[in-house]
Amino acid sequence: MTYRPVRLGVLGLGRAFMLMLPTFRNDERVRLVAAAAPRAESRDAFVAEFGGRAYGTVEELAADPEIDAVYIATPHQMHADHVEAVAAGGKHILVDKPLAVTLDDADRMVAAADAAGVRLIVGPSHSFDPPVGLARQIIAAGDYGKVRMVQAFNYTDFLYRPRRPEELRTEEGGGVLFSQGVHQIDIVRLLCGGRARSVYAMTGAWDPERPTEGAYTAILDFEGGSFANLTYSGYAHFDSDIWMDDVSELGGCKDPASYGVARRALCDLDPEAEAQLKQTRTYGTGAEPPRPEANEHFGPIIISCDRADLRLMPGGVEVFGDETRSFIKSPLDPAPRKPVIDALVDAVHRDRAPVQTARWGRASLEVCHAILSSAARRKPVTLTRQTGIETEETQL
């Protein structure tokens, strides 16, 4: 069935919006009709590119009657207030990950969406990446038995990308857990059924100039018996993309000559100059998003099932079976992040929820906090707010 395009409003025209541009420019199922942002420069650029209306506040955007849904791409600590405002206007919501920084905020967001009767999708997140969806289909087909163990591993330059000061303060949502760990947690929860029982973790905050967590390793155990090991380092040394066909997280081809570029760009910058550098990478500055040449990914991930190991790659899933090894392709869609727009269309036109609802996002956020707490206490932490991959009825 063909539906009319979803009329989307955007809140926040920064880096995250920039990374959605290849999707918004190429997916005909969505039409950008309005935006709200504090910077006049980005509002003007939006109207010049997409037409439509540009507002200064979330309340004006939420009150616009010609909008079906709003993509919230503001800093994470603002997500809860913004979700409440948009839900009060009766619009469906796509809110970028993480759902929030605190679990109290996450509770407010679940309640706001429920009270308004709107759908809330937490995304984009790498759990929507097509090879993850393909792996889920392969697992569901049952030929290889149950998922027993997942290894998820990612070494990046995350901590040395230009940041606003609060992005380097853990209590305000800074560091690798809330921005990066949540992708890995979402993927692993999807593959292992969603309901983690406990976490045992260590974290590293090794650079006094950037005194937030830059690394962690965590063991999760799941209802059903599977377990997972999640490791992340954002310290800009080893780069695990060399094990992903030299494809970057965003699907671009990586040039080995660019080694060290992130740290070099920050050399001698004070926090204000660094925040300004971040601003130059956002919408309305003339900067353009990287062009994906392959599917996005979140580092090497290996899923051990009874009768095969599955390796997620940008181009698909490699299956190491009992006797044969094969590769199942996952083609790059001309409009990247298609599964995110599938979820948006389902929410707006079919009143259907994806797995990545507000409750799902809250459960992934609980794991982020549990990793921090386990590392601080040197003890396993029991999880109490997990959700599974539930049916439509149980999500409501």
Ligand SMILES: NC(=O)c1ccc[n+]([C@@H]2O[C@H](COP(=O)([O-])OP(=O)(O)OC[C@H]3O[C@@H](n4cnc5c(N)ncnc54)[C@H](O)[C@@H]3O)[C@@H](O)[C@H]2O)c1
């Ligand atoms: N999924 C992804 O690939 C991805 C990538 C980057 C960031 N993110 C997420 O997106 C969110 C934003 O991060 P970012 O890196 O784009 O930050 P950013 O600072 O580049 O952008 C945030 C934007 O929000 C705007 N803003 C601030 N207050 C506002 C308000 N009251 N109303 C409207 N707009 C307001 C700012 O002007 C800025 O342009 C974060 O939650 C982050 O985790 C996701």
